[in-house]
Amino acid sequence: MNEVKLFWTFSSPFAQRIVWALKLKDIEYETIQEDLANKSSLLLEYNPIHKKVPVLLHNGTAICESLVILEYIDETWNKIARLLPEDPLVRANVRFWAKYNDEQLFPSVFDAFVNQGVKQEKAKSSALANLDVAEKQLVGKKFFSGESIGFLDIAFGWIANYLEIIEETSGMKLLDKERFPLISAWKDNFCDVPIIKESCPNREKLIIKYQRIRAYLTTIAAQND
Ligand SMILES: N[C@@H](CCC(=O)N[C@@H](CS)C(=O)NCC(=O)O)C(=O)O
Known part of the structure; x- marks a missing residue:
């Protein structure tokens, strides 16, 4: 199982980072568009501390904060398009x-x-x-x-x-x-x-x-x- 879902909104530059990373690594994912004026109960459940997008859901587990998500993506799908250097x-x-x-x-x-x-x-x-x-x-x-x-x-x-x-x-x-x-x-x-x-x-x-x-x-x- 490798299910990837992204809670995002198109106007968020932080969420856009995750779209770019997922595409660069050719990872299939589903998007869930959030209305930030009326946040979904799922967003609040998955990001109870900051209540912000983006949130990445990987096999049911939530990862929050765009820079943290980028590192997670890079470490998890580490065969292609490495984002972070080795040194x-x-x-x-x-x-x-x-x-x-x-x-x-x-x-x-x-x-x-x-x-x-x-x-x-x-x-x-x-x-x-x-x-x-x-x-x-x-x-x-x-x-x-x-x-x-x-x-x-x-x-x-x-x-x-x-x-x-x-x-x-x-x-x-x-x-x-x-x-x-x-x-x-x-x-x-x-x-x-x-x-x-x-x-x-x-x-x-x-x-x-x-x-x-x-x-x-x-x-x-x-x-x-
Ligand atoms: N430090 C966060 C910032 C994310 C952020 O500011 N997201 C905004 C959209 S651009 C948001 O969800 N705002 C909702 C709110 O502040 O209530 C990250 O890097 O993921």
């Missing part, structure tokens, strides 16, 4: 940068997305500074993981498609080609990988969804000012 030091470095993305880079961009005016400008400056740091990680490399796509590319993958949706729906520009030539080139390389290209979420649907998310979250942020 423990290089692995540690990969985990460091994935954590940097999740704890620093992505939150700063999201902060700029949900705020307006002075608060947005402040969040934008810190997002740009964090992107400068990510840019340096690509010096001399085609992918964050080296010559081919790996764990870090999936972790940073949201920059390749969700970032432009965030920019468009909030009217700010972050990924300027002149300031970020390496991330811009990486974005093209990443999107050119056939499996990534085939499994990217629909742009128009994302725009509509992110417009709604922003309208909702900016109202809440303004109320808390």
Whole structure:
């Protein structure tokens, strides 16, 4: 028995990581679309601590948190498309940068997305500074993981498609080609990988969804000012 189910929603960059990993490894799976405004009792049962997507269900056992799920997938289906490197030091470095993305880079961009005016400008400056740091990680490399796509590319993958949706729906520009030539080139390389290209979420649907998310979250942020 090898039953794989993914609780997800198309607008989640964290859930998208798991779609990419499963496809890169050619693993068959079933998706369960969650409505985050009305979470299913199964999602709450499988992820009682964070109550978030993605959740991977492997033969009935739940695994939560996208970076944890990515490692689980890589260790369980370890014959093809290895995502993490073998060397423990290089692995540690990969985990460091994935954590940097999740704890620093992505939150700063999201902060700029949900705020307006002075608060947005402040969040934008810190997002740009964090992107400068990510840019340096690509010096001399085609992918964050080296010559081919790996764990870090999936972790940073949201920059390749969700970032432009965030920019468009909030009217700010972050990924300027002149300031970020390496991330811009990486974005093209990443999107050119056939499996990534085939499994990217629909742009128009994302725009509509992110417009709604922003309208909702900016109202809440303004109320808390
Ligand atoms: N650290 C988590 C973040 C997942 C996350 O933030 N998921 C969002 C969708 S993008 C969610 O389910 N939000 C529901 C909520 O916050 O109630 C991971 O890496 O899996």
